[in-house]
Amino acid sequence: MNPTIKDVAKYANVSIATVSRIVNGLPGYTEDTKKKVQEAIEALGYQPNAIARGLINKRTQTIGVLFPEVSGMLSSEVLEGVENAAHDGGFSVIVCNTTSSGKRTVKYLRLLQEKRVDGIIFASENVKEEYYKIFQEMQVPVVLVSTASQFNLPFVRVDDYEGAFRATEYLIQKGHKQIGMIGGSFEDPIAGVPRMKGFQDALEKHGLDFTDQQMTSNEGYRFQNGKESLPLLLDKLPLMTAVFAASDEMAIGAMAAAHQLGIRVPEELSIIGYDNLKIAEMCYPALTTVSQPLKEMGQSAGEILVKLIKGKEKEAESRYMPFTIVERQSVRDLRKK
Amino acid sequence: MNPTIKDVAKYANVSIATVSRIVNGLPGYTEDTKKKVQEAIEALGYQPNAIARGLINKRTQTIGVLFPEVSGMLSSEVLEGVENAAHDGGFSVIVCNTTSSGKRTVKYLRLLQEKRVDGIIFASENVKEEYYKIFQEMQVPVVLVSTASQFNLPFVRVDDYEGAFRATEYLIQKGHKQIGMIGGSFEDPIAGVPRMKGFQDALEKHGLDFTDQQMTSNEGYRFQNGKESLPLLLDKLPLMTAVFAASDEMAIGAMAAAHQLGIRVPEELSIIGYDNLKIAEMCYPALTTVSQPLKEMGQSAGEILVKLIKGKEKEAESRYMPFTIVERQSVRDLRKK
């Protein structure tokens, strides 16, 4: 077995209280005993037991992070940010893959409760009433990433409406007039509705008519959704010169469909995405897209959570992160030449 | 505060021992008291404290997973598999992002030791002597994913030599004779050397000369590495008709370089990758590649670890996972017209 504080105390001929003080950097001992104890620790290879500590301190120095899909490219970048911030703040992170299932989410929440995590980061999904109740029960701080909620929970995200609005304006500024959108779900209050609304409003602001003929809606935001959507859109809007896709995966799916149909991007069809995943710069042509600073968002959420846990903050600050449009090769400027 | 076992006992008018028995499904009580206690639990919303349990049971039901880069596309798929297996086995997983730094790795290992995790999964990196010593100290099972080691540690991985050999043969069977390779590092005993050796041996087996002119080596396996490697290779091997890249990211980087140089893939240049990341089917043209079953590997490693922890297995079984070559559009068959 691992040596305990008792063993160290015995070895160094002091009481366990003294060892504890030295280990925790509290005052109350001579340099001499300190050295003795440190030697004992060294000799025995003593490691304080975080479990015992947690029991008494009511602090586990651990947070839980819930993702609908941990292997998603979006999640994995956010996770890296969270992990980084947590680690810097002295916390470990337990990952939970909810697979967007309510049951699994509740199960995980209960688990995190039993494990007495000090805080929770909830990502990319809607906060159901049921979850919120558990949050309250748990009495630990919660911060949302890439989501908002009807409840009073701090969040870190970008303004989806604004991002979509600007993406659309970008296309318009490049001279496009027949613009289609590959949208998400009308049920989705985060990545779905706001992005579609932003698209529509930008069009109208610039005097371009909007009819629902120029938009498809999708259950998910995957490659396949985008790939299937493009032909549909082309059908309804044959003169379309540009597409705004509500996610990079969909944008790249649309690109694949275009390739298949023999439509050249960006010469014949411009495409702009949303997210700025790593793949955006790897595909051909490199994708112009609305960049969400995913890692920074995770980092930021982690930092806020840590502050909240340490009680430095009383009320939670939410943060809107800045998005940018990163220009690559998938959009053609119609005004030139 | 959360109610404790004491509260439940008081509420139900029994001793804490009885509550404990009921909660843990041990024998020794009447149906009647069981009901009473369950009602108390329900009424109070009691959740057993996993920390207290861990202290006494010496089991935390938690495992640690170390990745060089959690946001890597490779890691994230493996992680999903691990998390899945762990969860099924009743374990939570703590993720650690080592950033390939030895110091950070050691720090994390110490942390996991303090947190008394029940087991460790170590991914995609070389096991240094220093790490191995800590493993031994910790006295917990360890399983390697996508790595092997000089030590007697169970691993789950595919045979890199074999995979590279087959990829090269595939190219040869398609009629290619001038084949280049974008390789990894000679310092890397996993993804580096074996894949390069496999390439070389396949060439020689089929009577094609091998000179180091037809290979580049790289520090990393990223998009940029591949992108920079292709022109170098083309320089040395102007008649090259096919490239084998030691990773999908590099393959896609090579593709990007080819596009830039006006070389058409696969018409003028065939490319085969290694990994089968999600991007492989999203890029254009879709990438033919050696598929590693990443999620399954993670899952498998998780399962082995759980078995080891539960003591069902005495000695660790290592597993070579089967790879397959998934044919998409990036390789041209030279034999057909």
Added chain:
DNA sequence: ATGAAAGCGCTAACAT
């Protein structure tokens, strides 16, 4: 069938 009590490894209040 049930309860009392010891103790897991630690911290913190209270002596000395």
Added chain:
DNA sequence: ATGTTAGCGCTTTCAT
């Protein structure tokens, strides 16, 4: 400056 002791919430003998 150092030690003694009472828990933290639980499991597990050992009695009854």
